[in-house]
Amino acid sequence: MAMNSKLLRFGLLAVLIVAIGIAISYRDQFDAEALEMWLDGTGAAGPLLFMLIYAAAAVLFLPGSVLTLAGGALFGPVLGTLYNLTGATLGATLAFLIARYLAADWVERKTGGRMAQLKTGVEKEGWRFVAFVRLVPLFPFNLLNYALGLTRINLLHYIIASYICMLPGATAYTYLGYAGREAIAGGEGMIQKGLLALGLLALVAFLPRWIGRLRRRPSQTVDQLKQQLDQQADVLVLDVRSEEDFTGEQQHIPGARNIPLEALSGRLDELTDYLERPIVTVCRTDRRSAKAAQLLAQQGFGDVHVVKGGMTDWNEKGYPVE
Structure with missing residues (x-):
């Protein structure tokens, strides 16, 4: 048979x-x-x-x-x-x-x-x-x-x-x-x-x-992100600044992954593990990270958040960097 x-x-x-x-x-x-x-x-x-x-x-x-x-x-x-x-x-x-x-x-x-x-x-x-x-x-x-x-x-x-x-x-x-x-x-x-x-x-x-905006989840504060990281939540912190800014004066959040906004569309295959898992985008403020979140949402990523204030707020709060 x-x-x-x-x-x-x-x-x-x-x-x-x-x-x-x-x-x-x-x-x-x-x-x-x-x-x-x-x-x-x-x-x-x-x-x-x-x-x-x-x-x-x-x-x-x-x-x-x-x-x-x-x-x-x-x-x-x-x-x-x-x-x-x-x-x-x-x-x-x-x-x-x-x-x-x-x-x-x-x-x-x-x-x-x-x-x-x-x-x-x-x-x-x-x-x-x-x-x-x-x-x-x-x-x-x-x-x-x-x-x-x-x-x-x-x-x-x-x-x-x-x-x-x-x-x-x-x-x-x-x-x-x-x-x-x-x-x-x-x-x-x-x-x-x-x-x-x-x-x-x-x-x-x-x-x-329009659909990308609908799929993009609400933004969150640096306090909320810090709480998630302290709880070891399954979240990817995606820093979309340039490589120079990532290691520059503001440094970056421990464990963050750096993919510059300009290169993001060509490197989406690196993020397929997070197609339905939470991604938090961060930059110096939140302009570049908002554009990155919109791009990800349009490409099918279903749980994307933007950190309001970005690394500027993160550093003002005195949270750890590397």
């Missing part, structure tokens, strides 16, 4: 790889015009066929942006958003289930070290992590669907969080497709529709910063 199950998985994996290869080789022919030709004459079955095509595209690594824009052009802003969102969620769910069936057990056995800690952190956040990466797309949509299937995130939570949190982006790009079609056709109110489309895109572009 176990051997048959393995053979079935290898067979499905081979079919999937071949299908993805064929789809990618023909992706240049996959555009809005071709999609409209496929749907022409399908009548009431058109929306269902469109959603199935969207789902297949998500599984086969075809560009979803083409479909989203086409959905707006073909079905309008309201129904287009509904069909785009449903098709995208269906495809995301299929990719999630395929990855879970084919490789989740193997990944569970083989993953170790930092990757295991990262996987555990993602699973601990569950639907909140799914919601975050849907609102703030850090990774390619098609690849992310398969990657999340390798975790133990609850399927129902994954579906609901995906559907709800993909809504802003789906709405913006669907309306953009609709506005483009109206502009080509010379419909009324082209300027207003174009401005609304640009406004929706601007809103989606602003989401990462």
Whole structure:
């Protein structure tokens, strides 16, 4: 029985790889015009066929942006958003289930070290992590669907969080497709529709910063940090000053790790152990540390705090430095 199950998985994996290869080789022919030709004459079955095509595209690594824009052009802003969102969620769910069936057990056995800690952190956040990466797309949509299937995130939570949190982006790009079609056709109110489309895109572009602020935890005083360190709490003190300032006049908090703000985005892999553990950012005052906290929150770190007053307040209190 176990051997048959393995053979079935290898067979499905081979079919999937071949299908993805064929789809990618023909992706240049996959555009809005071709999609409209496929749907022409399908009548009431058109929306269902469109959603199935969207789902297949998500599984086969075809560009979803083409479909989203086409959905707006073909079905309008309201129904287009509904069909785009449903098709995208269906495809995301299929990719999630395929990855879970084919490789989740193997990944569970083989993953170790930092990757295991990262996987555990993602699973601990569950639907909140799914919601975050849907609102703030850090990774390619098609690849992310398969990657999340390798975790133990609850399927129902994954579906609901995906559907709800993909809504802003789906709405913006669907309306953009609709506005483009109206502009080509010379419909009324082209300027207003174009401005609304640009406004929706601007809103989606602003989401990462807004979500980052929501995920960033409240700031704390140097007294609170000192109390945590005295209690040997599991907290990383991240000093984001330059190396010269770290060892300069103000010195630094014992045990602090120094990653300058300018280098932080390129060294995030050094902090994966703290993806879901508390990080306290500190600088001379709190300006650089606030920027660092915002960056970390936008990159998925879920428990980031800023020390108000930074090393200036720490030294004024007479707390130990090294």
